Amino acid sequence: MMTLKELKEQIKTEENVNTLKKWITYYETFLNDNSVSLVPLINYLITHKMSGKMEDMHSLSTSCMLNSFCNAYRSNPDWICNKCYAFDTLERYPSLKWKLALSTILLTTTILRDQDIPFINYFDFRLEAFGDLNNEIQVVNYFNVARKNKHLNITLYTKNPFIIASAMEKYNVSKPDNMIIVYSEKILNFIPDDEYLNGLFEKYPFIDKIFIVYTDENARQYLITRNRKCFYCKLHCNTCKFCYRKSAPEDPKVIIELEKSEMNKVKKELKKQNKKGSL
C-alpha cells in the first residue's frame, strides 16, 4: 500500500495536481491535530462525474491500482478483472488516479469518526466504483458512512466479502440497515448452481445480490436451461437502481450483465420467440 509520503513524492513531477496537493496538506494537518474535521476532504474525495453505466451517480472509492487483490486478480484471463475498466479509466485520467490514491490511503488507515463524515446529499450512492476493499478499516469506514447517512441507499460492490466478514469479527461491527452489498463474481460467464448460491449466501449472509458478467452465449443458455430468476443489468444505474434497493424475498438475487452485442442477440431471440407465441 502506498504511504502519504510516497504519494507526495510521486505527484511532485505531475502537473495539474495543485488541488490535490492542497488536500494532502489538509490531511497532514488532520494527522497532526485531529480536532480538524475530515468532512471537507471526504466531500472532495466523492466522485461526482461518472460516465457510462454510472452516469449521474456518485461514489466514494479507492484505487484498483493500489489494491493488492485487484493487481493479483488481473492476471487471470478467465476473470473479469482481466478486462477491468477502472484501470483504463485511471490511466486516462491522472487527476482521478491521484485523487483515488489519496482516498485509498485515508480510507484504509484512518477510522472516520462521526464528525468526519459528511451529510451526503443524494438518495443513492455507490461505494467502490474504481477499486475494491483492501482491508477491515475500509469496511468500518463504509459502515460508518452508511450509518451517518441513514437516508441513503448505499451499495457496496465487492469481490472480497472475506474482508467484510473479517472486519465484522475484528471490530464487532454489523452491516447498517440502509446498506446493500453486491457480491461481484470474478469469473466471467460463470453459471452458478443452487449449491454455489446457497453456499455463498450462507457463508456471507450480509450479501444481498450477486452480479455476474457474461461475454458469450452462456448467459442465454444459463437462463434457458436453469430457468433461474435473473435480473438483466440495464446498463444505466441512475434509471435502473436495482442494486440500490433491498430485495423482497421473491426478487431475483442474481444480476447478469451481458456485453452489448450479446444483449442485442438475446433481445432479437426473445422477439422471435414472442412472435411465434402470438401466432
Ligand code: SF4
Ligand atoms: S476487483 Fe474490480 S476494480 Fe479490482 S481489478 Fe477486479 S474489476 Fe477491477
Ligand code: SF4
Ligand atoms: S442492475 Fe441496474 S443498478 Fe445494478 S449495475 Fe445494472 S444498471 Fe446499475
